[in-house]
Amino acid sequence: MSRIELQHIDKFYGENHVLRDINLTIEDGDFMTLLGPSGCGKTTTLRVISGLEKPQNGVMMMGDRVIIDAEKAFYEAPSKRNLNLVFQSYALWPHMTAFENVAFGLQIKKLSKHDIEERVMSALHKMRIEEFRNRYPNELSGGQQQRVAIARAIATSPKLLLLDEPLSNLDARLRIDMRAELKRLHRETGTTIIYVTHDQVEALTMSTKIALFKKGEIAQVGTPLELYTNPIDLAAADFIGNPRINFIDGKALFDGSELRVTSELGEYRFPKTAMKTDEEYPENKEFDCVLGIRPEMVEIETEEGEAGHSVQATVYASQPAGSETLISLTVGKAEFLAIQIGLNEYDINQNVFAILHPSRMNVYNKETGRLIKYASAKRLKAR
Amino acid sequence: MPNRKQLKHKHPFSWERFKNQFRNVIGNPFNVIVMFSLILLFSLIVIPLFTMIGNTFSVAKAELRNIPGAQIGDFTLFYWKYLLASPLTSAILWEPLLHSLTIGFFVTLISVPLGASLAWLMVRSDIPGKKLLGMLIIIPYMIPSWCKALSWLAVFRNSTSGSLGLLTGLGLAVPDWLAYGPFAIICVMTMHYYAFSYIMVSGSLRSVNSELEEMGEIQGANKIQILRKITFPLVLPAVLSAAIMTISKSIGSYGVAANLGNRISYYVLATRMKEFINDSPKGVGYAMSILMILLASGTIFANQKMVGVRKSYATIGGKGTRSNLMHIGHAKYPLLVMIALFLVVAMVMPTFVLVMESFQIYTGGGYGLENLSLYAWIGTLDKAPLESYAYNGIFRNTEFVRALLNTVKLSIIASILTAFCGQFFGYISTRGRGKWYGRLTEQFVFIPYLMPGVAFSAIYFAMFSQPRLGGIIPSLYGTFMLILLVSIVKHFPFASRSGSANMMQISVELEEAADIAGASFWRRIRRIVIPLAKNGFISGFMLVFISIAKELDLIVILMTPANYTLSFLAFEYSKSLMPQCADAIAIIILLFILVCYRIANAFGADIGKSWG
DSSP states (O other): OOOEEEEEEEEEETTEEEEEEEEEEEOTTOEEEEEOSTTSSHHHHHHHHHTSSOOSEEEEEETTEEEEEGGGTEEOOGGGSOEEEEOTTOOOOTTSOHHHHHHHHHHHTTOOHHHHHHHHHHHHHHTTOGGGTTOOGGGSOHHHHHHHHHHHHHHTOOSEEEEESTTTTSOHHHHHHHHHHHHHHHHHHOOEEEEEESOHHHHHHHOSEEEEEETTEEEEEEOHHHHHHSOSBHHHHHHSSSSOOEEEEEEEEEOSSEEEEEETTEEEEEEGGGBOTTSOOOSSSOEEEEEEEOGGGOEEESSOOSSSSEEEEEEEEEEEOSSEEEEEEEETTEEEEEEEESOOOOOTTOEEEEEOOGGGOEEEETTTOBEEEOOOOSOOOOO | OHHHHHSOOOOOOOHHHHHHHHHHHHTOHHHHHHHHHHHHHIIIIIHHHHHHHHHTTBOOGGGTTTSTTOOTTOBOOHHHHHHHSSTTHIIIIIHHHHHHHHHHHHHHHHHHHHHHHHHHHHHHBOOSOHHHHHHHHHHHHHSOHHHHHHHHHHHHOOGGGSSOOHHHHTTOOOOHHHHSSHHHHHHHHHHHHHHHHHHHHHHHHHTSOHHHHHHHHHTTOOHHHHIIIIIHHHHHHHHHHHHHHHHHHHHHOOHHHHHHHGGGTOOOHHHHHHHHHHSSOHHHHHHHHHHHHHHHHHHHHHHHHHHOOGGGGSOOOOOOOOOOOBOOGGGHHHHHHHHHHHHIIIIIHHHHHHHHHTTBSSTTSOSOGGGBOSHHHHOOGGGOSSTTOOSOOGGGOHHHHHHHHHHHHHHHHHHHHHHHHHHHHHHHHHHTTTSHHHHHHHHHHHGGGGSOHHHHHHHHHHHHSSOBGGGTBOOOTTSHHHHHHHHHHHTHHHHHHHHHHHHHTSOHHHHHHHHHTTOOHHHHIIIIIHHHHHHHHHHHHHHHHHHHHTOOTTTTTTOOGGGOOHHHHHHHHHHSSOHHHHHHHHHHHHHHHHHHHHHHHHTTOOGGGSOO
């Protein structure tokens, strides 16, 4: 099979413009996650791909095959797109057993009874639920229903598997199990997967690529690491990462070779090579900017070390949580959060030194909200 | 670029685009069904309505001699003038209108508070014996209102009718004003429509979380204050709706008013209208039915304006919220006794008298063995105990047998078709929620609901009492077909609402999942929708079935002897000197209805969802 291309897809519900010029390419074998808050168009995009919604504008290709050509009012039927969909609600047919649910699509394809049996059992086996094959959906737990839904979707060996928030109805533990399950499934079958979620942890842990949605548009497409280290704008930075990224207001001046940022944390100079070249920002004129610093990038020392970029801070509060400790710090008027692995004790109002790594900081133009300086994704030297 | 994102893009015309669009629309059976349904609804509801309105403005053959120089079909205001501005106006319009309004007013005034209080006691208080009482309170709603009128007559009939009732037989002089006319009509209708308020208000009360009341208690309010300041305002929309619906229904009701009013020439709009339509000038009858429709739909729209949403007079389903009962302490037992007495007077007694009367030789002649016989059931004229008897006992009466067959035939065919259409309309309006065709279907289907049964059949009478479409549709008057048609269409609103409720439970995603698996539309319907809709379909079917089986108002205008149904036959017999046979038929219908409700219940039907 082949890559899937969405070109200039627009979708309206009445006057409501829910998808705005969506362009997206999904390579063969990708695990592409459509990520975004609710109501941003990610599920609609999935439904457009599946054929359940017809966009008013745009083209969709699967390899060389035209699937959607809105100009010619051509929309391939969902069943001819060689894909399958797992619904958020699972949409298991309540009057059929697990076996019958999985077998339905194969019966429609008029496979022989023997083939159907074989393929259903193999799908159930893959999802490790063979023993529940004669149960009705209401006799299964949420996690088991989920597995039946996935088994039903993979039984027809689709080239493309669409998953619409499949884990959102599961409890926290099952969710982690199912994440592992889906990742294995992707690896074993090699099927292209498009996965919709609002949970950035799911997106970061499972995907090969993430498309970040914002108000009906795609804000950014990239690998999880790219999205995490260099969110394209303030909203994206705010959305991705838990605990959320620290924003610190500052003043920036770009003189053509170097970006100088002054804030409560002091002054930082960033070389031109780290800057995003296709963004707008004034030259030789001071402008408002925002520094983005991930909490895990902040190191805390109790004594001033010889390393540079250390700044004296006051502990505002400390929250030990077993595997990690969250420390709120203040420097002047600026407040930010640091996270440390393991249990650490700090007193309230204790003075500490925060070591910040300028190369790991993002800088955003406050006026446009856009990223102007990349953070480096290289591993920090081990301490 | 930003513009492109803002504006809807108009695609240039091309044949390929047109071909694909055409294929998208026609190739989807759903669209075809929608189109077919809309055409069907339009021609069965909108066209007949406008035909009748047109009839009130055009000269009919019967009036040629009254309107000099006119041709058949000429435009005329004769009928409206006759109705609204002629010397007869006060007798044919104002007086019946006043009667209708008086009856509507008093029925509402009594039945709504009665039903609402009963609902509160049954839902929110700790009165004992709820399960039994709850069932008994609802039974009157299952009994057709004209049956109740027969019971009333069995008790109060006096010499004006020829045969005596229970009280006259005991030697009590029953005056006409008590036996017949407004007082009797109001009492009988109240006994019917209180259950209506009961069902609506108890539904609403059930959805009120008792924590709201408990919060009031914590704030220090006493029980009366809680009731007045918290509970009552919360169920007020339901109470208002019940009031409006009761007015609308009691104004439009025919059977009770005809049974209890016609004997002393006490006419209401519905009975007056029927006289005009079956005699002449028919145009005046049509004009009156338009007035009735305006009156009934006006009140319903007023209700929507006041209460807001159309759904508000649906009984609101329980949300399963926690509900703690209110302790009514020592008032418990006196109230229980009152309810029990009420039930005896309203239900047990009349039914008992009705049953006993069917066994009596002389009505009003007491229950001594010498006055009892099985004649009304199985007697034959040659062995009749009285010379005045006009018919065989019902089981030996060919008229009865024919009416029974007619009723069964009508009920079965009509309710199957109605329930089937209802499921489809429900499917269209739920799947087309928010789309134009979904809304249009809902609106079309809703129209018959706005019309009283008699007025609705007047429309069909106007439409089909002469050949239409140049003879392609022959005159249907006097045919089973016409009665079938009117029964089906009148029950569309109810059936499609039960269909919508049913389809609402079947998530669209279940179908979409099958769509993706490659199942065609019909296969989806067959494999997914029908199996899941089965129980809802059967319960909807049973409720329509019962409603059609007991219907009188709707068919009374269209009746010809060959098509008599049981309820119409009972109505005819009750006017004769032999009410025993009418009683026997009423009992048969009662038994039949109770059995059907039991069956419907087994399929999860909720009597609260049926319309009286």
